[in-house]
Amino acid sequence: MSDLSLGSDRGALREKARKLDEADPLSAKRAEFVLDDDTVYLDGNSLGALPAVVPGRMADVVARQWGRLRIRSWTESGWWTAPERVGDRIAPLVGAAPGQVVAGDSTSVNVFKALVGAVRMAGEGRDEIVVDATTFPTDGYIAESAARLTGRRLVAADPAGIVDALGPRTAVALVNHVDYRSGRLHDLPGVTAAAHEAGALVVWDLCHSAGALPVGLDEHGVDLAVGCTYKYLNGGPGSPAFLYVRRDLQSRFDSPLPGWNSHRDPFGMSGRYEPADGAVRGRVGTPDILSMLALEAALEVWDGVPIEAVRDKSLALTDFFLECVAAYVRPGRVESITPARHGERGSQVALRCAGAGAVMETLIARGVVGDFRHPDVLRFGFTPLYVSFADTERAARVLAEVVAAGT
Numbered sequence: 001m002s003d004l005s006l007g008s009d010r011g012a013l014r015e016k017a018r019k020l021d022e023a024d025p026l027s028a029k030r031a032e033f034v035l036d037d038d039t040v041y042l043d044g045n046s047l048g049a050l051p052a053v054v055p056g057r058m059a060d061v062v063a064r065q066w067g068r069l070r071i072r073s074w075t076e077s078g079w080w081t082a083p084e085r086v087g088d089r090i091a092p093l094v095g096a097a098p099g100q101v102v103a104g105d106s107t108s109v110n111v112f113k114a115l116v117g118a119v120r121m122a123g124e125g126r127d128e129i130v131v132d133a134t135t136f137p138t139d140g141y142i143a144e145s146a147a148r149l150t151g152r153r154l155v156a157a158d159p160a161g162i163v164d165a166l167g168p169r170t171a172v173a174l175v176n177h178v179d180y181r182s183g184r185l186h187d188l189p190g191v192t193a194a195a196h197e198a199g200a201l202v203v204w205d206l207c208h209s210a211g212a213l214p215v216g217l218d219e220h221g222v223d224l225a226v227g228c229t230y231k232y233l234n235g236g237p238g239s240p241a242f243l244y245v246r247r248d249l250q251s252r253f254d255s256p257l258p259g260w261n262s263h264r265d266p267f268g269m270s271g272r273y274e275p276a277d278g279a280v281r282g283r284v285g286t287p288d289i290l291s292m293l294a295l296e297a298a299l300e301v302w303d304g305v306p307i308e309a310v311r312d313k314s315l316a317l318t319d320f321f322l323e324c325v326a327a328y329v330r331p332g333r334v335e336s337i338t339p340a341r342h343g344e345r346g347s348q349v350a351l352r353c354a355g356a357g358a359v360m361e362t363l364i365a366r367g368v369v370g371d372f373r374h375p376d377v378l379r380f381g382f383t384p385l386y387v388s389f390a391d392t393e394r395a396a397r398v399l400a401e402v403v404a405a406g407t
């Protein structure tokens with residue numbers, strides 16, 4: 001491609017970005033986040049940006065609720081019931097009716113609760129746990145331990161062929177909704193239906209889909225799900241994760257971590273464990289209130305935002321990024337491993353690239369923040385609440401310059 005045609009591409013793509021931003025119904029949301037004008041932040045799939053409402057809220061939580069009300073805040077400031085309240089705030093974003101989601105602990109811990117809980121519900125005859133072979137590592141480690149503890153066999157299966165691994169011996173399948181490396185979106189309705197057909201349960205890990213696209217937990221009859229809140233939900237570093245247990249399974253959910261917060265009468269201080277009803281049964285110990293309330297404040301940015309609008313913009317952003325990359329980056333320098341088909345794409349674009357680690361370092365130094373995943377993947381996360389089409393065009397343009405300069 002000659003420099004001349006690249007120049008006209010640039011003009012046309014910048015103009016296209018301007019028009020897309022003008023027509024974007026979510027464009028005003030960016031002002032609700034703390035961001036730098038000179039940086040394109042495409043790492044919201046690792047740590048979401050700070051919602052502007054959070055610092056003021058936290059000042060109140062620390063100075064007044066903790067500092068002055070002290071112990072009274074457990075009741076007067078609603079601390080004790082925050083896990084259920086925050087869970088109900090997350091619920092509509094993942095397609096769940098109230099009373100089925102509880103916030104707390106980390107995703108890793110919730111994977112453990114969900115998997116062991118599912119094995120116990122599945123019953124004795126079912127001796128296999130099927131796990132997504134391409135999973136984010138922590139899920140695989142926890143699944144291996146859960147299998148060992150419960151005397152089940154672990155079966156690893158590629159998500160594309162996971163349906164074939166399900167059968168009369170399957171207790172539960174643990175699947176990532178979106179692959180953290182490639183950005184591939186897995187078939188939640190199809191795999192869930194196939195698991196049920198086989199008489200098994202399914203646990204979905206929503207870390208890379210919660211807040212990025214419609215999940216439809218209730219609609220698709222998902223059994224259990226977990227997810228984190230510091231990626232597309234912008235809850236802050238290490239913010240509490242969440243656990244979904246479908247309403248009609250809750251009475252059979254036998255948590256492997258039955259802490260006192262999940263007791264029917266926690267302040268009865270009984271020596272005998274009796275589980276609470278409902279989502280509360282997924283709680284363990286005293287919640288991490290500071291992080292929990294930062295998350296609660298952060299979730300306010302979702303007020304009035306339909307997740308469908310987020311999905312529409314997410315697909316438009318990733319389409320546009322791929323278009324700009326194809327126009328700007330010399331052929332052969334990068335290769336997208338993110339599916340081109342919308343139905344198979346999450347909210348990120350992953351590009352395989354020689355020297356990806358060094359390329360990402362240079363990109364970050366030039367104000368385009370994505371991340372590097374071993375061994376050769378450049379990851380760009382598109383958070384529709386605060387990433388613009390102009391950001392997207394700029395990211396592709398800088399990428400093309402960095403890749404060209406490095407060779």
Ligand SMILES: *Cc1c(COP(=O)(O)O)cnc(C)c1O
Pocket residue numbers: 106107108109135136138139176180205207208228241
């Ligand atoms: C980010 C992520 C996690 C993180 O687990 P933590 O317990 O919060 O560290 C787990 N699983 C998947 C699929 C993830 O993307």
